[in-house]
Amino acid sequence: MQRRHKWKLIMVNIACVLTLCSCVETKQLEKLGLITAQGYDLEKENEIKGTVVVHKFDPLAENLTKVITVKSHTSKALRQEQNLEIDQKLVTGQLRCVIYSKELAKRGLSQLVDALNRDPTIGNMVYLTVADDDALSIVNIDQSKLKVNLGTYLYNLIKQNVESEQLTSPTLHEFNHNLQDHGKDPVLPILKLKGEGVTISGIALFKGDRIVGELPSNKLFYAKVLYDKYKSGTHELGFNRSHFKQIIKNQGRENKEVYDRLFISIDNIRSHAKIKLIDKEKLLFRVEVTLDSRLLEATEPLDLTSTKNIKFIEKKINKEMESQIKQLLEFFKKKQVDPIGIGNEYMANSREKPLSKKEWRELYKDAKFEVRVDNTIVKTGVID
């Protein structure tokens, strides 16, 4: 009796599992249109224009990607409108990249980003970007030349640059984190059309969820030094040639004298940036940057055989970097943005009530910085 009872229960369980399995929504790959990239533009007041790049898995279809553009007020209503124009169900699980137009970013992104956060099917590692003019033109680039679909292409474009330490990672998670943190502001890369492709022209600086400034790509190195604590890629530094006269190898090429600038390219292996609050009353911060780098290239043959010369170069580089970093910090302060998280550092060191974002901005206006760079050239390549 006992045994039979047990078997009955097992049968009921199995029956439940078998019959109820079909109750949940099934999603067959062939019947889905996977959105891989989304673009948002400001159409007019209160109306946004949404564009999606859809990847299809139809074995018979020739054109595997499709671009749909519609207009509406919220991003989910856009999806419905877009769904009307396609024979497959649109899903966002494979979304890789979202592009916002600069016009839209100037008016605030929080509502649109919130829609991404609310949706559990969208991953946290989606890249957010800002289009230099409008998102539509980027989504509409000639895709026949691309080997992969646009979403994956843009994703790889950013990922590759993040991995080679040229760009700070612009994932949805980091954007959210920095947007919500009281002592930090988000940054996003700016995409620009160049010929038939897309290029990253710099990073957009956000004050809250609004774009207020841009940092051109050649300044990214310093932002990266301060922002990411591990590595910061390659950078080219320009110097006055006359300052280096003593260590330039004279190889009889007098004609080089015409150039008055000397450029040195270094590759940063390790870096560590520390922001310290020294004086709370005066709001004085000390930014200490320690770098280990390799000398990659110099536009003049430099004599690197003696330690003294290398020390000399290090000193020059330190000085140059210090002034550049200081300039950058002043620039951030002027724009009232804090992408480095100086506010977080301030709050971590003050035992008072945590500041609100607004209170920090008031304080930030009076912040002063002291920059110290300690750069060590650890390698000079295979030749001296």
Added chain:
Amino acid sequence: MNVNLHPKEGILFSAYLLFFVIHGVQTGVGIVGLPRIVFLEAKHDAWISVLVAGVLTSIVLWFIITMLKQYDSADLYGIHVDVFGKWVGNSLSIIYMLYMVGSFFIIFMNYIEIVQVWIFPNLATWQLALVLIFLTVYAVFGGIRIIVGVAFLSVVGTMWILVVAFVPLRYADFSHLFPIMNIGFGELLKGAKSTTLSMMGFELIMFVYPYVREKKKSMKYVQIANMYTTFLSAFVTLISIVFFAGDSLKATIWPVLSMFKIVRLPNLERFEFIAVSFWMLIILPNMCLYLWAASKGFSRVLKRKQKTGVWVFAILAFGATFFIQARYQMNMVTDLVAKSGFYAVICYPVFLSIIVLVKKWWTKRRNSHAKAS
């Protein structure tokens, strides 16, 4: 009714398994939302709050075990009768049974809500509830040894999730933790109080105790289990604080699952799907033990078969699923159970054990007086 319960030798289990039982029943759906709930009260010092809560529960556990040691082999139902007499004692037992059914109910309801939000938005509540309840009933019919086995498998089988919790540290901003201990003591305690939902479960030792073979060792394993749970909760809370910005942690309903969103495996884009599915294994011992302990009351208090109790409570819980439609209703019920849990789990056992200890001391004194005179 007998105060002491003497199960057959064959269905007793070893004391070290108590570690899995207590830890398994403490970690459940509560821990998924724990960081946020504590953060709301204790801000960036939430992890300290969790540690404080762990110390407090450990003290409560000391009280409970000391109370149980006063008896030969009693459970809460027996102690109730011994202390309060038949009528009051049994009424208190029935109230405690209702609390346990309530816990049973909110555990699977909260889990179903997670599944609906994260994976299947169109899934009807009763479908998954039916499967989960049948599974639990099946396990409970197997008896206490099977339930202990489920707890063991659940703890061992889901330990690896702890490793995954290290991944979010890549995006950590440790400046969020400072300044440490900047929050008032009141807030710290309030935060500790809000951990009730994820700390509760240890009260079931009062029902499992008669089935432990080496009863002397139970204190040790129960305390270790509680320490491990505390460590785990504090660790998860700490990671959430450094991973999320304060304001977004306040708004994230299930911070632990949201953190898993950034985990990516080469051939699996979205790790949280696996995490949500595995969570069923984590909540299974909770459901089993609560249903088992509540239905045990049927045989102990109401003198009916325990099986009847299992079916009655299962059908009751299943029927109740139809009354919960929206998230705010779910919140209300969860809050209600968590609040009553605070009294049923923290305050009441301490109160009861003090009564028991005083009573023992009193009878001892009277006996020795009687002998002396």
